Amino acid sequence: MNSNEFKNFFLTLSNVCRRIPRDVLGTVYGINLGKPEEWEDADRPPSAEEFLDAYSHSRGFLTSQARSDSPRSARYILKDYVNGKLLYCHPPPTIEPKDFQMSFTTDVKTVKKRPLTNSIPGNETHGNKMDGEFFKKTDVKSHTSATTGTEQYRRLMEASQSDMVIVGKPWKKHGNRNKKEKLRRLKPNGY
Secondary structure (H helix, E strand, O other): OOHHHOOOOHHHHHHHHHHOOHHHHHHHHOOOOOOOOOOOOOOOOOOHHHHHHHHHHHHOOEOOOOOEOHHHHHHHHHHHHHHOOOOOOOOOOOOOHHHHHHHHHHHHHHOOOOOOOOOOOOOOOOHHHHHHHHOOOOOOOOOOOOOOOOHHHHHHHHHHHOOOOOOOOOOOOHHHOOHHHHHHHHOOOOO
């Protein structure tokens, strides 16, 4: 069955978590699975819920209610398991399973951790270049008028501070009759 068509993935993923040690899962995916509680067995494998929560939070797979998106995370993990990214091999009958698994664990620990972001080499944007593009000066013209930004209002404010008599009401906008027509001429394609 295709891993995209799984409905009940907890049983399959708990089997994967039981087979592959906690530190190998953490190293391969670059996540921290945490240690079991004091009253629990220290060598117990992580549960499927613990692993899915840690994986989905590290990758940002969240539902609309800000819960971890377990089905999506399970699909990715099971695809990795099927494709051979997570290796498991049954030990020979004469060798203890933990001793046999230790050889795989040391190989995985020497491998560099997987980065959390998928960056394409040569596609990096440096901060200064990006800042320059973002803060690049453009010709911006604003055709709206506010009472605080007009020259007439500034003159009236200066006059009020120097105890002069204020003539007229700056908040009355009788001169805006043809303003929309002017804006249509200056910006024919809309705002």
